[in-house]
Amino acid sequence: MFLEGFVTGMIFFLTPGGRCEEMEVIAEMGSKAVLPCRCGIKRCDPAAITWTKAGKGTVWRRQTSGLQYWGSNWVEGGTQRVRCPHSAFVHGDYGLQINSVKVEDGGVYSCRVVVGGHITGRQVMLRVIQGKKQNSQLTTFCQYQTKLARKLKMTTTDVFSLVSISPSSPMWGDSMSATCSVTPWPNGASVKWMVNNRPLWSQPRSTSNKPGSVVKERATEKVAGNWTCVFNHKKEARTTAVLSVRGIVQPPKDDTKVYAAVGSPMTLPCVFSPDLNPTSTVFEKTGVGKTLAFSRSLQTSSDASVPIQEVTSEDQGKYRCAGTVQGRRLARTMQLVVAKIIQSKKKGSVGLTCQLSDASEVTKYEWVHATYDLNGTKSDGPILKEQTIYPEHGGEWTCQYYGKEGFLGNVTTQVLTQLISSQSGQKPSNKGVVIGLSVLLVILLLILAQTYKNHQRRKRVFRYPAMETIVHTVSNEREEKEKSRVKA
CATH class of the missing domain: 2.60.40.10 (Immunoglobulins)
Structure with missing residues (x-):
């Protein structure tokens, strides 16, 4: 089974004449390929165009009069597999379009454009791969550097997969092979295989003069997933395919x-x-x-x-x-991991702990308090990010736990509102007792201080009895005078 992927075009650089002399195009067997060829002067029409393939002779030819000729190998059942769209001629574009590409179509093609006494030549390497055509695009491009400093030119074809898997859907334990092939295979090309974004080999393997890169493995869950063929020949091309293992x-x-x-x-x-x-x-x-x-x-x-x-x-x-x-x-x-919530009491508070039988893959916890209005509508309160919390409100509490790859599971418990209230109510009553005892102690200290002062005063007075008699006499005389004044 051929799987989806993508391939990018690869470029050879320019020669001093300011024209792109060589380039590569990669196409899939059975698809359509476009080999680019452009005229090197400003006015190109009418022109005589000849496309040839190395070792195979003429592919397509057009004279200045408009007459066209096709090579015998490019006609099947009266239908030509190659053509040059006339609508592009006015723009100096003489690209060769090959339909239903075959493996043997791979090779070097030459384009020769003659306008008056001016001749332009192009060489294009077509490499054919085996794969399934996908709904995407491959852009091959060549930068033209002429005296007029023309802008970048683009030629677009379809994008195809480089990877084939055999058998198409292996059973767990079966031998399987993955092939990354391009025809013709370029000398000095290297291939690196990636499985689920990890290298299959520690170093890229050079596979020169071979039709492709073949990997043989035993089908297990370790090789299931994304297979990426990294094809490197002057430029890098990547394609990713998904391998599913039955079992x-x-x-x-x-x-x-x-x-x-x-x-x-x-x-x-x-x-x-x-x-x-x-x-x-x-x-x-x-x-x-x-x-x-x-x-x-x-x-x-x-x-x-x-x-x-x-x-x-x-x-x-x-x-x-x-x-x-x-x-x-x-x-x-x-492994079945069981989660539960443990309720505990500590210093007058109710504690909730999210406990798992195996928490080795848990990276964080989140607590969510759910409340319901009279209509039964649920709303969540602020999120608490601790394994153990001390809630201030009763009701429904949910512990959600997460791993490196995201959410793992959750567990929910109900906390009685009366329990929270009784625990929280103990705190103000204790404070009241402490405050009351403190006030009482202050009053007792004041009484003791006053008693001590009175006692000290009496001790000083008893040292001088005559003084006490004089004071008493003077006090009595003052009272008698006041009484006499009142009677008068």
Whole structure:
């Protein structure tokens, strides 16, 4: 099967005459190719044009009178495979259009344009590849440097794939080959293969005078994905194709982690390629020898997954699914990671911790508080990015956990509003007790201070009894005088 890709045109540089003497065009077998050729002077029409191929003679020829001739090898069933669009002649464009390109069409073509006494020559290398035509474009270009300093000229053809895969859809464990071919293969060309953006070889391999680069591998999940052929010959051309390996497609590889929340339903995946009908399927928990029951409707299809109605903490661990396809035993292992939320109390606060049975692939946590209005409309509050939080509000709290490649799973819990309120209400009552005791202590200290002052005053007075008598007498006399004044 040929897969999609793209190829870019490759350029040879200019000679001192200011005209592009050579260039390369890459086209796919069965497609249309355009070999560029332009007149080297300002006024080119009428002109005599001759296209030839090295070793094959004339391909197409047109005289100044307008008569055209085709080589015998370029006519099939009365239809010419080559032509030069007359509408482009007025612009000095005498490009040769080849329809239904064949592998043997590859080679060196020469264009000769004669206008009066002026002769312009061009050479174009056509390289033919085997692939599937795609809906994209290949642009080949040649920079013309004439005395008039003409602008960049462009010639456009279709874009094609360089890569072919055999067999077209290999089974897991089969031998497969990938071919990157161009005809004719240029001397000194190098090819580097990339699989999922990683080099297949540590260094590019030089493959001179060979029809293509062939890679043979064993079809496994490691080679499934994007295959890129990097073809380098003076300029680089890349094409990427997708290789799918038939077998167990879900989980995509061994030891895949599957995440689920405690109390929620989930399905342990074991899905074969759609065209496969496995037999003797088995799903078991490794280490304990526990075999899981299949749904009868699933056993007769390519889906051998096992549903779990309600996940518990005991369900965590490693599982293995297997089935026989075309006499070959295929198996895949996976790990079920169970997530739950642990509630705790610390210093009068309620804590929520997002706990996973295996958090080795988790890179961050996010907590979301959901609230509902009277109409049942849900709204999310601010996101908290910690594994453990101490919420100030009750209700629905969801922990979402993420890995390097994005979202992994989530787990939800309900926090009682009364619990949050009671815990938060304890804080102001404790403060009130402390404040009350502090005020009482201050009052007691003031009373003690005043009592101490009175005691000290009495001690000073008792040292002089006569003084106390005099003071008492004077006080009595003053009171008597005031009474007498009132009576008078």
